[in-house]
Amino acid sequence: MLPATLLLLLFLTYPLGLGTWLGFTDAKVGRAGVWVGLDNYEYLFGDAVARLSLFNTLFYTVVASVLKFGLGLWLAILLNQNIPFKSFVRAAVLLPFIVPTALSAIAFWWIYDAQFSIISWTLVKLGWIDTYIDFLGDPWMARLSTIAANIWRGVPFVAICLLAGLQTISPSLYEAAAIDGAKPSQQFWYVTLPLLTPIIAVVMTFSVLFTFTDFQLIYVLTRGGPLNATHLMATLSFQRAIGGGALGEGAALATAMIPFLLAAILFSYFGLQRRAWQQGGGDK
């Protein structure tokens, strides 16, 4: 009864193993590699671009995730209010998440265009700036621009998932807190947040995983440029393996992401466990 197992073994477990193995070989496109031990990793460790991509990936993930969480939680709380056209608003909010990222990234590319950027146009008309901003040409500007695009895409996911969590919190808890004299901010800290923690942990794990391994946005917006300032590990491994033909090196880069992902998963798993216990102990 398990054709799924077969397919997953062939196309998931096996590639995962194969990828790790390729990382230890000097395979090129069209040529099977031989075992070279840790050479790829040593080479990458000494490679300034690879180290830069690690920094970029961490920076990208941390900044984007923190902002996605903050904005997502805020949006979720707003959506949880009694507002008109609730279901319509909720559907519209999720739109950035469901359209193909590659295609919405094109829209951002156009929005960030050095000569015709609509943001620059507006700011110039408002008289806030004099020259057009070079969104994707300057290293730091490019980093922040890609992060902004990533946040734009990720906030709806975080918000809708957290909204689902918020809706499971019984209103009577807030009433009880209000009767006890809790201010709105206190209600948030002592009622909403503790009850939401388990779902926050899961949602943010997903968010961090997908941000860390992001590929499409960068590939479309900058291809890693300017001066490799926006290269993430995923885009660099694509460039090295498919563009440059060095499969082994690319695979090593991709494999190097796994420890970070595992760390994120374990962090949230143990965080979640502890919170669940605290809740059980606190409530009963």
Add this chain to the structure above:
Amino acid sequence: MSKEETQDTGGMNYLVSLPRRVVIVYIPLLVFLLVLLFPFYWMAITGFKPNAELLSRTGNPFWVIAPTLDHFKHLLFETAYPSWMWNTVLISTVSTFFSLAASVLAAYAIERLRFYGSRQVGLGIFLAYLVPPSILFIPLAYIVFQLGLFDTRWALMLTYPTFLIPFCTWLLMGYFRSIPFELEECALIDGASRLQILTKIVLPLAVPGLISAGIFAFTLSWNEFIYALTFISSSENKTVPVGVITELVEGDVYHWGALMAGALLGSLPVAVVYSFFVEYYVAGMTGAVKE
């Protein structure tokens, strides 16, 4: 606002005064909506703009004075766009149905057939869902090449299920768990086989779950980028996202109008499917995250 008033209104939203509500709820919400939806508006308006308007710096760029269908015409008749569209539809549909079928069997087996280690398999499925494509594409490219599937639609139809099956299985496991055991026991007593139970009892009850999983899987495979970019090289086999990115960008001359029109047309189908099944989609997304 004084402290006493805040205390009075706390928790009971209907008591919050209107002006205050406008400031703390409606204005932020409006800003969120504007920012989240602006790129789509911009995509649409650019798609209809004639080139002259696109490149002029005078006038109001937020509006289009002489809308034109030129970009769409160019896209549909002078590029391989229609065949990318057809590829995407075909690949998404096939891999979705394939994954659903496999996932139903897998989820049912994990949930109901009490075999040794079923819990571990369930956990394994969840972990498999967390493996991101950007780690797998290199070894998968290697395998696809060895199987002689490189640059065929089969390459994508066979690899998309690697992220669809774990997701669908996980979602369906949750649904199957919510179906009462007793129904199946009744059917067993009446002499139904496992397969009959699955097709006549469990599946009809799990229809909402199937729709959720199907919609989600469809949009996921529609949006897939990195595999399609890596495994496909000839223009007529490309999917919409990859085709638009790789074929419509020629050198330094960006055909913004055509790019935006392509992005708009490529986003529409998922947006339409999504708008009909929002509730199922949200249920699928949040259902997969809960637990």
